[in-house]
Amino acid sequence: FSDCALYNNxxxxxxxxxxxxxxxxxxxxxxRMWSPFFSNTFKSRFAVWFPPATGYVSSSESDCLQVxxxxxFLLDDQDDNFEAVSAMVKHMYGMSYGKHSLNTDRxxxxxxxxxxxxxxxxxQLAVYTAADKYDCPAVRRAALELI
Numbered sequence: 198f199s200d201c202a203l204y205n206n207x208x209x210x211x212x213x214x215x216x217x218x219x220x221x222x223x224x225x226x227x228x229r230m231w232s233p234f235f236s237n238t239f240k241s242r243f244a245v246w247f248p249p250a251t252g253y254v255s256s257s258e259s260d261c262l263q264v265x266x267x268x269x270f271l272l273d274d275q276d277d278n279f280e281a282v283s284a285m286v287k288h289m290y291g292m293s294y295g296k297h298s299l300n301t302d303r304x305x306x307x308x309x310x311x312x313x314x315x316x317x318x319x320x321q322l323a324v325y326t327a328a329d330k331y332d333c334p335a336v337r338r339a340a341l342e343l344i
Contacts, residue, residue: 201297205221281326
């Protein structure tokens with residue numbers, strides 16, 4: 198169902214995943230299909246405080262939005278790695294992690310760069326951790342295959 202042309206396309210999105218200065222334009226239906234975490238989150242009636250555009254700090258109820266109806270989903274956990282979360286979401290959009298040319302950090306077997314191998318392994322672990330946190334079993338399996 199997913200199409201890689203829809204990944205991070207600002208024209209037809211209905212949810213923005215925001216991570217610090219980074220953002221990914223996404224579709225709730227795609228995220229829900231791949232992840233029980235997102236499926237439950239987008240049904241949530243919990244409210245989250247959202248800073249007003251004016252920049253002043255307010256705690257009024259009008260500055261709160263239900264998680265399910267908020268157009269922005271903040272991924273602000275300091276343990277998250279943007280590249281890993283991005284790799285997970287790309288997988289959801291049909292760019293299979295570790296196999297699609299736009300979603301791989303694999304290095305060929307004839308490369309001698311130990312530091313690069315270390316970085317690749319760290320990335321694989323970060324992708325697995327993100328997929329575990331956001332309950333995306335297909336990406337967990339893909340990351341495990343590469344570790």
